[in-house]
Amino acid sequence: MNDLLFQTRRHFFSQCSMGIGGLALASLLADAQSHAASIAQNPLAPKQPHFPPKAKNVIFLFMAGGPTQLELFDYKPKLQELNGQPIPQSYVEGKRFAFMNTSNGMNLLGNDRKFRQHGQSGAWVSDLLPYTAGITDDLCFVKTCKTDLFNHAPAKLFMNTGSGQFGRPSMGSWLTYGLGSACDDLPGFVVLQSGPRGPRGGAALWSSGMLPSSYQGVPLRNQGEPILSITTPSGVSDAQQRQVIDTVRALNLKQLVQTGDQEIATRINAYEMAYRMQTSAPDLMDTSGESQATLDLYGIKDPKETTFARNCLLARRLVERGVRFVQLYDTNWDHHGGITENLQKHLPGKARDIDQPAAALVRDLKARGLLDDTIVIWGGEFGRTPMGEVREFTGRNHHIDAFTMWFAGGGFKPGVTYGETDELGFGAAVNPVHVHDIHATILHQLGLNHEKLTFRSQGLDFRLTGVNPSHVVKEIIA
């Protein structure tokens, strides 16, 4: 042992065996750096999809709480006709609901929203969404979306991860894991939030689950710095910051040379990307270069204010920069009928918050030639029941059997309405589309086979679409 301790250490690179002299250092470091670059494994480096993709990026506009399809898209005159009458037993036999132990909420609820067909495609949209009504020919509506879980946090997990259990990777994580990122100065999966509170489920919704945390969603923050720790500490100059990073790199390179540990090469790259992010994140957030026309298109009055509209604009800017998956959460779509969330007073406001910006996003992407490569998704974790809840005001309960989502761009067929609900809007009359089918279809458009995009954990190959058979909905893609 004594001898062993004092033997000269052998170095990993044979040329180092004479030690590192002052002059040789620069060239040696340059060598090591190129070596580092070649052996460093950047987990977000772009990867080949399974087959040629139709789309490269996704923007998911997530209406957290469960938006009502019956006041927005799914026009059911029969419901108005039967307003106040109990729902026929045949519809609800054996079904489970949220708040199922309470007595209210078994009577049908109509509404007096004005529905009209819009565009060449003749899609139904209510008077609550005039801007969306103006772009129906760019949208693909699915009226028969179906999920498994009827409470918010589990259902949100389900829509994002394909499972109601915690610990599974979110869709954005799966995509960056499968495809890498085309952006080397921003994260590959970015989350934006608007509305009065955070979404139920919190960080689990953009978790990378069993995948490495490199694939985790990174929230762009509404207050303080846009990305946590993106700002150089106050009192530290840019020159000092650069000097710190350069010295860290020089010292880390020496360790790399001594130990041959590739993780050091990865860390050197991570510091370089961190430094780039320090510039690119503020650039991203700085919308002063956007024209007034663009701000008007989105309906942005104060670009500094956190609104769904500003987030839509940021989503476009993120996709422009190659960010793979952008998710916008807008909260308070849970219109049960209480004093804070009901169909009379609050739904119109919520609809107004998102209508113009969402339509603007689609128009803006299209005008810039980005819509072909980008899938825009609008929807929530579930829809709402045809039966009404009568609390202080009226509202609707959580509903999992049929709800509406829309898709635009990325090879989804424009001007199409797919699936049809029964006359009360309770379940699918034809063509039900399960959340796993939606996932399979999105992956397909990005060039990924949902059965092959797997990650092994505990001896099992996990995938976004779970173990039960699911299929790509061919009818909604071009």
Next chain:
Amino acid sequence: MTRLKFLFLIVVSSVSTVRAAGPVSFNRQIRPILSEKCLACHGFDPKHREAELRLDTVEGATGERDGVRAIVPGDLAKSELWTRILSTDRDEMMPPPKSHKTPLTAGQRALIKLWIEQGAKYESHWAFIPPVRPQVKESGSAAVDFFIARELGKAGLKMSEAARAEKLIRRVSLDLIGLPPTSAEVDAFTAAAANDPDAAYDDLVKRLLGSPHYGERWARWWLDQARYADSNGYSIDAPRSIWKFRDWVVGALNEDMPFNQFTIEQIAGDLLPGTTESQKIATGFHRNTTINQEGGIDVEQFRVDSIFDRVATTSTVWMGLSVGCAQCHDHKFDPIEQKEYYRLFAFLNNQEEPTLKVFDPSVDVSGLTAEFKEIEGKLQAIIKERYAEIANWEKEMSPEFRSKLASAIKKAVEKPVEKRSLADNLALFGIILSPSDPLRVLSDRHKEIDTQLNQGTTTLVMKELPSPRKTTVFIKGDFTRPADEVVPGTPAVLHRYENTTGKNNRLDLARWIVSPGNPLTARVIMNRVWQQHFGRGLVETENDFGSQGGQPSHPELLDWLATEFTARGWSLKEMHRLIVTSRTYRQSASDRPELHEKDPNNYLLGRQQRMRLDAEIVRDAALTVSGLLSPKLGGPPVFPPIPDGVMSLGQVKRSWSVSKGEDRYRRGLYTFVYRATPPPSLVVFDAPDGQSTCTRRIRSNTPLQALTLLNDASFFEFATALQKIIEKDGLEFAFRRCTARKPSDDEMKLLGKLDTLSAARVLLNLDETVTRD
């Protein structure tokens, strides 16, 4: 390269060695192929079995069906399996195209061919056969080295030289207590090691294992598995008080509680005869499940979910088995029936989930309770005797005075005399009595005891229901679809279960887990300890010892460790000592060209492994080197500074009022963790989320980590503290605090160009500072 492929290369790189070495091993070479390619459709699960053929048993594989036999031992030509493997006809070939499985590789075919030719011998899955102690003449840590050196030798490799003394003390300190050594400790050890390295090292290990910080470091290892956090999870994510369980784990590890006892107390401490408060606290293990407090939920659904989690956690943590598949159907790969799953479920389905109030040991709870009762009796009697005083006072009261009475008094006065409680009466007497009145003295003592008895901390525990719940199989795991009723029991493929209590309850389950016949637990735990010391388990799939899991890289070493563990009375400390004193552990972590070429991923352990520190230890190390760390042990979780806005990411904005004084600088173990809004500087370094059991942390390496170390306000604060150390004691001293070694002249030159704050920031950002090497 995956490990399987690697082992495989060793095997097939010279098929002649395989021949010379004897028969093909079913478990090591054939089972993984069958499991990967065949068993999903031809395995244990009858519902998904195609063509009624099963290949997981010798009877199934060799039985005749319609005149054809899948395998005819020794006769390749007659074996239908072989014909189908070779076939290119889409209707014939195996695996079939619709399975989305790739055909067997040339190497896999060669092995199957050889195996059939050699007689197609089946074996039970290795992990279900109890470990047999390999006969070796070496003992203790020398035995570890024997097995490692033997496999290295086969590949023409040797162990690396020992790590330098200063690196060794840093490594073993970080591994055993989770803190880097002080410069004085490094100096003392280096000096002692120059004299007698082995003795110095033994002394060091002894000191570290005796440190109370050992319990903190290894508690985090266990708390990951226990999915510990400080809130309820889901959308509401209310805070919970269960830190007494965390402190119990720290304490149990520090006193080196035998692992079998450690197991029994956590699974069923409440059921032990003469159960103690401490044993009840231990049952918090299974109270670490999340709770959904959302409106409109079906409570039963989430109760059942929490039992699913308890079954999964128990089997993963102690058995290394993923039984979750059998929640919905018979397991496809491992011989576990759905019914057996629900028999395990039944053990964990009979609890109520109460809160236990725990007092500081200095509080004499029974004495105080007795005194409280006694005083209460006396007070009642005196009040009755002296009630006229109150009656007179009430009579003399003016209506105006009456209207100005405090609300509590007013309420008491408004009640009829016979409805007034003791508290009411004491309040009334409180107004009229002089300070020295014996009734007041007694009443004050009454109040004092009441306060003391309400000051205890609460913690979540398990309690058995008086009569068990009915447990049934759930069709497809759906709790609304109950099927056959089941009673508690264990899977038939595993060792014998005994109903020792006559009640068939959790205590029997716990005893079954640590019973001598169990083939899994000692191996699984030793594998996880090994994983901590070398970065990877001897079985790489540390949470899956089933047939889909990996094979051990050193099966005999694993069995030796497992049998040594039980022979040493399940002592974790003894096993740590044994492992860290081995030459294998003490090797340098640097790569060498010959290792890089023949074993780039270090499966053969021809060197130690450099590992980025765990999230909490990144913090603890930075606090230590900057001189800020509070060494305080245990107690309620603390709230070190976190960035603004973090707490508003969840549905309910939880408050975070930053701890004052030394609590600002406590170890990461003590940071309060909300499951929905966990502390970013822990998450970014891969701390688990406490949503489900975590048996191995991923070690990612990301730009967000760089940003945290560079710019996060806490790390910047640590840097300013380190700056002061540089200014007082010099750059070299600060460098040594971070890395334990002296800087080279080049390194000093680079650092010397910087101002002291920048130098301090560089030191905290060095790969070497956040790496245990």
